[in-house]
Amino acid sequence: MTDERAPASGTVHWVGAGLSTGSGPAMLCDTAERVRLWHRTRDRAAEALDRLGLTGRAEPRAYTLPALTAELAPGDVVVSMLPASDHAALLAACVARSAHFACSSYVSEAVLEQVPAATRAGLVVLTEAGLDPGIDHLFAHSLVTRARAAIGDADPASYHFTSYCGGVPAVPNDFRYRFSWAPAGVLGALRSPARYIEDGEEALAERPWEATRPHAVGGETFEAYPNRDSVPFIAQYGLPAAWTPRTFVRGTLRLKGWLKAWGGVFEELRAGDDARIGALAQELARRHPTTDADRDRVVLAVSLEVRGAAGRTWSGGYLLDLVGDEEESAMARCVSRPLAVGVRHVLDGSLPPGLSRAAGTAARSEQWLDELTRAGIPFTRP
DSSP states (O other), X not given: OOSOOOOOOSEEEEEOOSTTOSSHHHHHHTTSXXXXXXXXXXXXXXXXXHHTTOBTTBEEEEOOHHHHHHHOOTTOEEEEOSOGGGHHHHHHHHHHHTOEEEESSOOOXXXXXXXXXXXXXXXXXXXXXXBTXXXXXXXXXXXXXXXXXXXXXXSOEEEEEEEEEEEEESSOOTTXXXXXXXXXXXXXXXXXXXXXXXXXXXXXXXXXXXXXXXEEETTEEEEEEEOSBOTTHHHHTTOOTTEXXXXXXXXXXXXXXXXXXXXXXXXXXXXXXXXXXXXXXXXXXXXXXXXXXXXXXXXXXXXXXXEEGGGOEEEXXXXXXXXXXXXXXXXXXXXXXXXXXXXXXXXXXXXXXXXXXXXXXXXXXXXXXXXXXXXXXXXXXX
């Protein structure tokens, strides 16, 4: 491997202009020498640039992987807003053309397999740099650093850590939900088992919604359930080995009443018929369309409580609670702006070669949090 980082060329290729593409490209137009927006057709890309107020500031392109690959030059940065299943192929093209890569999604095994080659080439592979995953990582690194300074690493301690995030309708509806990404993806996530720590023991929820609990945030009661595999994040966040987790869960927030409103959906998920679930996703998209008239709300709450020896305690938490506006949804803002902050650090050479999950360290997390505040993402600090 090498510590020598391939210099950035100044050209950014933003691939995809779906629901989560908000003002991130505009931030990069203020920083990068050249921004190209790739979408399904050139006309669709041009329409997206017009919607984003970037006509004349960024170049529209019709996306296919061969077309993108043909335009990649050494040091370019590819920002993927495509589904996670497309990232491995995009990263392979980046490695072949000596380009850096960035996305907001979790790291897949197919992406991990290519990280050594990217690192040897001095390329940055920036992942998990959106909202959740992304801003939640920044909050967690900050809280753990503060707790370690207060309690100390070597002495035994126990702790409770929760990180819950949700995109919900700003004005509650009967369905208790507003789709901010494709219904098929939402249903697929609910079919994935969740591993977490509860009462000091590992727990596994084969059907995550069945582990839904009330969760209070800022005096408001939500419904929360675990998501994916929380356990590896204990090491990723740098929690000391001498500390014992009593609770460690990363999960999803929903409006109160969501569990009841989605009863029919859960019946289909329990049955497990792929064809019927696929049809249900299409039906949900028709019955609950995302329109320009309604507004979404993003809530991200991360908290840590530590009890050490001799009665020493420390607690803190971050809260992000944002409602979308006429310019962009809250979800688009909270996904695209952190990603743009990360890409800026690829451009200025401050991210090391290899894999970065968001900022990746406590010091860089504090820097990113300051930048997010200036970028119009408000949150309360501990």
